[in-house]
Amino acid sequence: MKIDVKRALGIFLRLLILLTLSIASFGAEVFVWTDDEGDKHYGDKPPEAPDVPVTKERFDVHNVDSGYPYTDPDLYKNQTESWSDKKKSEREVEQQMEKQRQFAMAAPCEKARQRLAKMQGRVTFHDDAGNLIETTERERQQAVTDLRAEIERYCR
Helix, strand or coil, rough: CCCCCCHHHHHHHHHHHHHHHHHCCCCEEEEEEEECCCCCEEECCCCCCCCCEEEEEEEEEECCCEEEEEEEHHHHHHHHHHHHHHHHHHHHHHHHHHHHHCCCCCHHHHHHHHHHHHCCCCEEEECCCCEECCCHHHHHHHHHHHHHHHHHCCCC
């Protein structure tokens, strides 16, 4: 069995065009009616009350909501400006929080630096009553290491 490629391609293209046209013309019928209170209703079936005047409207795939922000340049501009203002406000809040964090870290940072400066050279420790606390060089070195870690944490 021999297939004529040109003929098969022609048939395929005709079917594709026919399918495209049929989908493009496809739309939905919607029943529209107004009730006794003046409210407008939409539905895919007419109302059950027989005395209500009903109209049929066809909604095609071409219908686009003009209220969508990107279809109206003014709405799009307002939406973009609103988003930009919101982002600017968020950045300002973040900057203020960062300043507060830095302020809160300044005191512990300075205190740790002062304590580290005192740990240089020969050091003696005293308790609250003023009594001498004996420490080894290893304990002093550990205190220096701990203070450097504190400085690293607070003094960024």
